[in-house]
Amino acid sequence: MLETDKKNGESNLNTLPFVKTKQCVAALLENYIEQSKTGKNPVLSQERPEVIAKALKLKSVFEKGFQNLDHLESFVATYLTHTNHLRNPKYMGHQVAVPQDLSGIPDWIHGTVNNPSSLYEMGPAGATLEGFMINWMLSKLGWFTGENLYDFGKHPNNGSGVLTHGGSIANLTALTAARAAIAPEAWTQGNPDDLVVIGPATAHYSVARALSIMGMGKNAFVPVPVDSNEVILTDQLDRIYQQIKSQNKRVMAVVANACATSTGLFDPLNEMASFCKKHKLWFHVDGAHGAVALLSEKEKIKVAGIEKADSIIWDAHKMLQVPALCTAVLFKKQEHQWNNFSQNGSYVFHENEVIGMDSMPYTVECTKSALGTKLFWSFALKGEKAVVKFVETSFQKANDLYTYLKSLNDFYCPYPPESNILCFQFKPADLNDQDQLALRYELINSGAFYITSCEVQGKRFLRTVIMNPDTDQKDFIELAKCLTDIGNQIHAHKK
Numbered sequence: 001m002l003e004t005d006k007k008n009g010e011s012n013l014n015t016l017p018f019v020k021t022k023q024c025v026a027a028l029l030e031n032y033i034e035q036s037k038t039g040k041n042p043v044l045s046q047e048r049p050e051v052i053a054k055a056l057k058l059k060s061v062f063e064k065g066f067q068n069l070d071h072l073e074s075f076v077a078t079y080l081t082h083t084n085h086l087r088n089p090k091y092m093g094h095q096v097a098v099p100q101d102l103s104g105i106p107d108w109i110h111g112t113v114n115n116p117s118s119l120y121e122m123g124p125a126g127a128t129l130e131g132f133m134i135n136w137m138l139s140k141l142g143w144f145t146g147e148n149l150y151d152f153g154k155h156p157n158n159g160s161g162v163l164t165h166g167g168s169i170a171n172l173t174a175l176t177a178a179r180a181a182i183a184p185e186a187w188t189q190g191n192p193d194d195l196v197v198i199g200p201a202t203a204h205y206s207v208a209r210a211l212s213i214m215g216m217g218k219n220a221f222v223p224v225p226v227d228s229n230e231v232i233l234t235d236q237l238d239r240i241y242q243q244i245k246s247q248n249k250r251v252m253a254v255v256a257n258a259c260a261t262s263t264g265l266f267d268p269l270n271e272m273a274s275f276c277k278k279h280k281l282w283f284h285v286d287g288a289h290g291a292v293a294l295l296s297e298k299e300k301i302k303v304a305g306i307e308k309a310d311s312i313i314w315d316a317h318k319m320l321q322v323p324a325l326c327t328a329v330l331f332k333k334q335e336h337q338w339n340n341f342s343q344n345g346s347y348v349f350h351e352n353e354v355i356g357m358d359s360m361p362y363t364v365e366c367t368k369s370a371l372g373t374k375l376f377w378s379f380a381l382k383g384e385k386a387v388v389k390f391v392e393t394s395f396q397k398a399n400d401l402y403t404y405l406k407s408l409n410d411f412y413c414p415y416p417p418e419s420n421i422l423c424f425q426f427k428p429a430d431l432n433d434q435d436q437l438a439l440r441y442e443l444i445n446s447g448a449f450y451i452t453s454c455e456v457q458g459k460r461f462l463r464t465v466i467m468n469p470d471t472d473q474k475d476f477i478e479l480a481k482c483l484t485d486i487g488n489q490i491h492a493h494k495k
């Protein structure tokens, strides 16, 4: 055991050897990964917070610090027992990346060097990786006109983009840019009161939330009706638009789901883009989950027209296997980024003197993590082709689950999946919305699987998101069996 200096009961862990301490944590994590992958541990651990706080002895560690390496080790081991196992193939929960085994390394490097990448001079390596990844994303959209991905210059016809901490902030960033385009005076004078945003009634809540944060009020979001699977009805766009015009209001942006959070279905981007072009409206694609489809020859049809957007958001911590958080906000016309947040901070924004590129003027955050490093790492670990393959396989697996559930009489799947998200119900004729919810809770409380639930057109559905590359057909068979057992018990209780 490595004793530390315990004078005054205080810890002096800084004297612990760097490598040995890291090795100790690495060994725990390796074991954690192995255990998770066996699928034998419960996927979910949901103790009450008081229990976790006591098990970790938070008060004493907070006051006195770790006493020695053994102490740190047992703390981390206990911490890990109270986490959810995303690497368990029975994890089909939220749209949160199942990281690759070595995905945590950039967070470790960043946590050690602490070079925020929003100012190039503060984090040149991180900012460069961000610039490179933004160039790569722009190139996938046909919005990059540089010589090669090392070309970080501001070419006139280039698009532009920044990485930010999550899709919600990214939607806010894109919508403030849309406002700057239609009402630049809003930044200093406040909002004109005639601006609205239209989009599917099922747009992610962060869109309406962004409008509230921007002082426009969430009622500034005007929902466009959706079909029975909650895909936008494009033939309703014109009616809504004329209605808005008759009220002397202006459309600041049209938002599309690519794909919708609950169903995983894509809005028809091409049709929406044509509508926006006809009326000269800003087109924003919320591609938090589904923008990755554009990487695949097989799947890119689902986002056909995405390149006609004015702005796009794309979460890397969903389908690019990057640990939370990391999202790109991309603009087709770079000036939309330059004009966003037009506010000066004399100590940071001095355009002509900087080497490299600063993202700080164009983000909600002032300081930000080395997001480009995390994003780049996902590709560095296995190469671009493997990342694309992961996307394709995940989409295919949702389809396999759909086919399997459809082959069983007791499951109702309203639509074939278009991504790796699938919604379904168990015996909807016998089990009501509450029962579907109860079914999910019993399943996840058993620790056997982690799935979520959502409402589609006001009805409760069970929802799976196939994020784990190890999830396969035998997990689907077992899932259906568990749901059938629990569901039939719930049904029997009702009689």
Ligand SMILES: Cc1ncc(COP(=O)(O)O)c(C=O)c1O
Residues within 6 Å of the ligand: 095, 165, 166, 167, 168, 169, 171, 204, 206, 258, 259, 260, 261, 286, 287, 288, 289, 315, 325, 327
């Ligand atoms: C379509 C869509 N947009 C935005 C978000 C918000 O992203 P984040 O959780 O990264 O803030 C989500 C999250 O699930 C989403 O599905």
